[in-house]
Amino acid sequence: MRALAHPDRGELQLDTVLSALSDPVRRRIIGQLADGPDDQACSAFQLPVSKSTSTHHFRVLREAGLIEQHYSGTSILNTLRAADLEARFPGLLQAVLQASRHEAPSPTAERL
Amino acid sequence: MRALAHPDRGELQLDTVLSALSDPVRRRIIGQLADGPDDQACSAFQLPVSKSTSTHHFRVLREAGLIEQHYSGTSILNTLRAADLEARFPGLLQAVLQASRHEAPSPTAERL
DNA sequence: CCCATTGTACGATAACTCTAGTAGTACGAA
DNA sequence: TTCGTACTACTAGAGTTATCGTACAATGGG
Structure with a gap:
């Protein structure tokens, strides 16, 4: 019950x-x-x-295949699907992460 | 006249x-x-x-800073701003291009 | 000047996205 | 069983995007 749908590695869409x-x-x-x-x-x-x-944003990330979510009590635990992403779109995640850090020097303090 | 606005290299936004x-x-x-x-x-x-x-899509690309456009007669000539992108977001463009090729083996024939 | 080529501007529409509020479900603890 | 925590589902509104058709502007060639 309370199963969360995730796309397979092969189903990841660049879009x-x-x-x-x-x-x-x-x-x-x-x-x-x-x-x-x-x-x-x-x-x-x-x-x-x-x-x-x-909730909406977590769902978008999960359905895009960027994170894996599974229940643990009342919580949902989130994990980055780094290996799947690297296999399908090599270098993409790292490039975005680096660009993101560069753009927002102190992520915890930024206003967003 | 008919000047086309382009963001500077430093103004490129990851978003x-x-x-x-x-x-x-x-x-x-x-x-x-x-x-x-x-x-x-x-x-x-x-x-x-x-x-x-x-026209709309070319404009989006230009305003995002991905391409440079300038008039030449009745045409507009388009150039990829590869150097600017590489300077600001290293590896990002190449990763997307590679992923894009991988996803669409024959770009000219694809249905889109 | 007339015309073809190339691209823009504008208006309209349908679809999607981000946001939040409210109500509800699942689970663990007391 | 009662309560609090953690998260979801549903609904809805505001804003944005993709799409097109039509009309228009700029340029270059005859």
């Missing part, structure tokens, strides 16, 4: 991935996942939007 | 660039510019959209 990455809130999520540990709950992210909007 | 690249028509334009010569006229692109929609 969807780039479109998911074009939102700053979602890039912030991806950045925190890339820099921090795996399995971070949604509540571990300090996002400048409401809870329902957060 | 805008990724969002511009998330459309397949625009990726096709970028791909053809990357693989072909500089200064290709808009009419050199066989796009599956109307002329006015084409």
Whole structure:
């Protein structure tokens, strides 16, 4: 029950991935996942939007295949699908992450 | 007269660039510019959209800073701003181009 | 000057996105 | 069972985007 749909590695679409990455809130999520540990709950992210909007962004990321989500009690744990992305679109994620860091020197303090 | 506004290299925004690249028509334009010569006229692109929609996509690419456009007679010549992009977002353009080729093996024949 | 070529501007429409509020579900703890 | 936490679903509004048709402007060639 409460299964969350994820696209397979082979189903990843460049369109969807780039479109998911074009939102700053979602890039912030991806950045925190890339820099921090795996399995971070949604509540571990300090996002400048409401809870329902957060849910929306996490869903977009999951459906694009950028993150993997699975339930653990009342929480959902999020993990970056770095290997899948690297296999399908080599260098893309790293380039975006680097560009993102360059653009926002202090991600935790930025206003967004 | 008929000056076309372009963002400076330092003004390039990751948001805008990724969002511009998330459309397949625009990726096709970028791909053809990357693989072909500089200064290709808009009419050199066989796009599956109307002329006015084409204009729209070229404008989005120019305003995002991905291409440089300048008039030459009745035509506009388009050039990929590869150096500017590489300076600001290293590896990003190449990663997208490679992913794009991988996803669409024969760009000229694809249905889009 | 007339005309063909090339691209723009404008108006319209349908679809999508981001945002939030409200209500509800699943789970763990007391 | 009752409560709090964590997150989702649904609904809705505001804004943006992609698309096109039509009309128009700029240039170069005869």
